[in-house]
Every structure is written in structure tokens, then in C-alpha cells.
Amino acid sequence: MSEVVFRTVKSSQVILKELMVPSYANFGGKVHGGIILSLMDKIAYTCAATHAQGYCVTASVDSVDFVNPVEVGELLTLYASVNYVGKSSMEVGIKVVSEDFKQGIVKHTNTSYFTMVALDEETRKPTPVAGLQLEDEEEMRRFVMGKLRKKLRRAHQKEINDIRQALDQDLSQAMTELEGENCLLPRG
Numbered sequence: 001m002s003e004v005v006f007r008t009v010k011s012s013q014v015i016l017k018e019l020m021v022p023s024y025a026n027f028g029g030k031v032h033g034g035i036i037l038s039l040m041d042k043i044a045y046t047c048a049a050t051h052a053q054g055y056c057v058t059a060s061v062d063s064v065d066f067v068n069p070v071e072v073g074e075l076l077t078l079y080a081s082v083n084y085v086g087k088s089s090m091e092v093g094i095k096v097v098s099e100d101f102k103q104g105i106v107k108h109t110n111t112s113y114f115t116m117v118a119l120d121e122e123t124r125k126p127t128p129v130a131g132l133q134l135e136d137e138e139e140m141r142r143f144v145m146g147k148l149r150k151k152l153r154r155a156h157q158k159e160i161n162d163i164r165q166a167l168d169q170d171l172s173q174a175m176t177e178l179e180g181e182n183c184l185l186p187r188g
């Protein structure tokens with residue numbers, strides 16, 4: 001029988017720092033959101049794969065709201081931590097801050113939650129991961145919140161599927177209700 005393993009939150013925490021160079025800018029001169037999303041995916045993978053000690057994939061990403069723009073020349077710091085572990089899935093919480101050296105200003109850019117799933121290298125099917133050894137109340141709070149968000153994600157997915165199914169049955173009716181929407185209908 002395989003031994004049950006638990007790993008601490010600290011053992012897989014990751015900090016990633018990256019300077020925002022001019023090639024990251026969008027047409028408005030600010031850092032492109034996609035650059036930040038890519039760094040978030042990278043740190044989520046590093047954190048989850050360290051906890052799982054194996055290959056993982058990104059199953060879902062919760063909404064990402066950019067609360068402050070990031071300027072070229074700023075230093076972006078991403079903090080990632082495993083909040084919650086199910087059987088094969090892990091919720092990784094990511095906080096992003098940007099720092100303007102010259103003015104000494106640190107801004108919160110965004111926070112989001114990535115669900116990563118550990119896969120068996122051979123079968124490519126979800127595989128169980130180590131549990132989390134919680135060491136203080138803050139880690140317990142994050143675990144409870146992660147569990148709650150997993151429940152909400154499932155409920156949300158079910159609601160979307162139900163709406164989609166209902167819409168499939170009544171698509172022609174819904175298409176007659178586009179009057180007043182911000183779209184032009186095909187002629188004829």
C-alpha cells in the first residue's frame with residue numbers, strides 16, 4: 001500500500017520577479033495583459049508541480065481583474081501558494097504587484113486563482129497528489145476558502161451547462177430577441 005504524503009504550503013511557495021521591458025508594451029505604452037497572464041500561468045505551474053512532484057496542467061483560471069496598469073520599467077513580482085488540494089487538483093493563489101523603483105511606489109496589480117491538475121506521466125489521466133500540511137490559522141483559512149471556491153466553480157459550471165442546454169432547445173426563439181442589442185442583423 002502506498003504511503004499517504006502531506007507537504008507544507010511553504011515547501012511549494014514561489015516568488016517570481018520580472019522586469020517589464022519595452023518589448024512587453026501594448027499600443028498604449030502599458031504592459032500587455034497577456035504578458036502578465038503568461039507569467040501567472042508559469043508560476044502556477046511551478047508551484048503546483050513542486051507540490052505534486054510531477055506533471056500538471058492548468059484546468060481553469062478564475063476571473064482576472066487588472067486593478068492597476070503596469071508600466072514599462074517597473075518590476076513585477078508574483079507570489080504563488082497552494083491554497084487547497086483535492087484529490088488530483090490544486091488551487092494555486094497568485095498575487096501580482098508592480099513596483100516603480102524611482103518613485104518607490106508598490107501597486108497591487110491583480111489576484112487570481114488557478115486550478116491545476118496533476119497528471120500521470122504515462123496515462124495522462126488525473127493522479128492523486130499529496131495532501132497539504134497546514135501550519136497556521138491563515139493556511140487553514142485559505143484552505144477553507146479554496147474548498148468553497150471549488151464548490152462555487154462546479155455550481156457555476158453546472159449553471160452554464162444548464163443554460164446552454166436550455167438555449168440549444170430554444171435557440172430560434174432567442175435569435176428573434178436580438179432587437180435592441182448592439183449588433184446588426186444579416187439582411188434578408
Ligand SMILES: CC(C)(COP(=O)(O)OP(=O)(O)OC[C@H]1O[C@@H](n2cnc3c(N)ncnc32)[C@H](O)[C@@H]1OP(=O)(O)O)[C@@H](O)C(=O)NCCC(=O)NCCS
Nearest residue numbers: 057058059060085086087088089090115117119125126153
Ligand atoms: C483538467 C483535466 C485533466 C481534467 O480531466 P477530467 O477527466 O475532467 O478529470 P476529472 O473529472 O477526473 O477531474 C479531476 C480533477 O480536476 C478537477 N477539474 C476538472 N475540470 C476542472 C475545471 N474545468 N476547473 C477546475 N477543476 C477541474 C476536478 O474537480 C477534479 O479535482 P479533484 O481530483 O481534486 O477532485 C482535463 O480536462 C484536461 O486535460 N484539460 C486540458 C488541460 C490543458 O491542456 N491545459 C492547458 C490549456 S492551454
